[in-house]
Amino acid sequence: MTELRGEPGRTGLTVGDYDRVNAVLERCDRAGSLPEFKEQLVEALQLVLGVRIATFFEGRGLDEAFLDPAVVMVCGSREQRWLAEYHERWSLSDVYATPAAVRRMRRVGAATLTSLGPLPGRAEVYVREFIAPRGLERSASMLLDLRDDGVGIVGMFGTRGAAEPVDVHPAVPILLSRRLSALTRLLPRHRPADGLADLTDRQREVVELVAVGCTNADAARRLGLSEDTVKKYVSAGLAATGCRSRTELALLLRR
Known part of the structure; x- marks a missing residue:
């Protein structure tokens, strides 16, 4: 910080x-x-x-x-x-x-x-x-x-x-x-569900990269995926945790 x-x-x-x-x-x-x-x-x-x-x-x-x-x-x-x-x-x-x-x-x-x-x-x-x-x-x-x-x-x-x-x-x-x-101003009012456990290893890798500031393009390049696939994996991470933005997702993973 x-x-x-x-x-x-x-x-x-x-x-x-x-x-x-x-x-x-x-x-x-x-x-x-x-x-x-x-x-x-x-x-x-x-x-x-x-x-x-x-x-x-x-x-x-x-x-x-x-x-x-x-x-x-x-x-x-x-x-x-x-x-x-x-x-x-x-x-x-x-x-x-x-x-x-x-x-x-x-x-x-x-x-x-x-x-x-x-x-x-x-x-x-x-x-x-x-x-x-x-x-x-x-x-x-x-x-x-x-x-x-x-x-x-x-x-x-x-x-x-x-x-x-x-x-x-x-x-x-x-x-x-x-x-x-x-x-x-950014924190969810309730504890997000721990849905990260429901993600596949690959999905979690994408979510973790996005959480530390990587763009979709950066994550795709590092993991050898297409940007469309990265977008889908990020969406899966948001849905699984109940987070509404990448910022919330980042805060959740930093705990």
């Missing part, structure tokens, strides 16, 4: 910030489907950025995402009940569902608690009674673009002094949102 680079003195980001962003990206860029990506991302955020809780909500829009019953979360043992309480009492009061947070996430890709200013009533109660008692004084939320116009909301929560996005630099979650969205 191409590393993210910049000029620390001009962007405000340090070399360490860029290294952390790259480390998160490298832990996620081989996912072959959105479910796999979610699991890799929340683990990467905890391991690389040091967040105490990382969550991934998904929906067809922001309102639906905050009600996602199948949230992927990584946390410590004492936060296991956190998600159940969130759904029971707090999902409609989430600070990152406020108009100010939504506007900021849509504009730049991420928001932090400190970037939102005075909070409306329910959101202020959410922070005071749900977040603060758990010592989660630092938080950020990223908006990711998903395939078929879906959205992902990634929450990051940490204690003061933890090496998490707010402590590193407010631009880190913004940068991550942009780079991660480039991946999530």
Whole structure:
């Protein structure tokens, strides 16, 4: 994967910030489907950025995402009940569902608690009674673009002094949102069926060459086949796996 680079003195980001962003990206860029990506991302955020809780909500829009019953979360043992309480009492009061947070996430890709200013009533109660008692004084939320116009909301929560996005630099979650969205826009929303096992050896050879960037002509020349045969084999690979494009097929084979 191409590393993210910049000029620390001009962007405000340090070399360490860029290294952390790259480390998160490298832990996620081989996912072959959105479910796999979610699991890799929340683990990467905890391991690389040091967040105490990382969550991934998904929906067809922001309102639906905050009600996602199948949230992927990584946390410590004492936060296991956190998600159940969130759904029971707090999902409609989430600070990152406020108009100010939504506007900021849509504009730049991420928001932090400190970037939102005075909070409306329910959101202020959410922070005071749900977040603060758990010592989660630092938080950020990223908006990711998903395939078929879906959205992902990634929450990051940490204690003061933890090496998490707010402590590193407010631009880190913004940068991550942009780079991660480039991946999530392409990922199938469900795990593709493992239909590669149903292909013949020759068909799989063609699919593997196409997955690493070979054109039909390149694959035909390497394997001594006609281009028409290569096209048929690629079509067989797409049909067998449920992938809709060569790009998806490449992502699946990279897992």
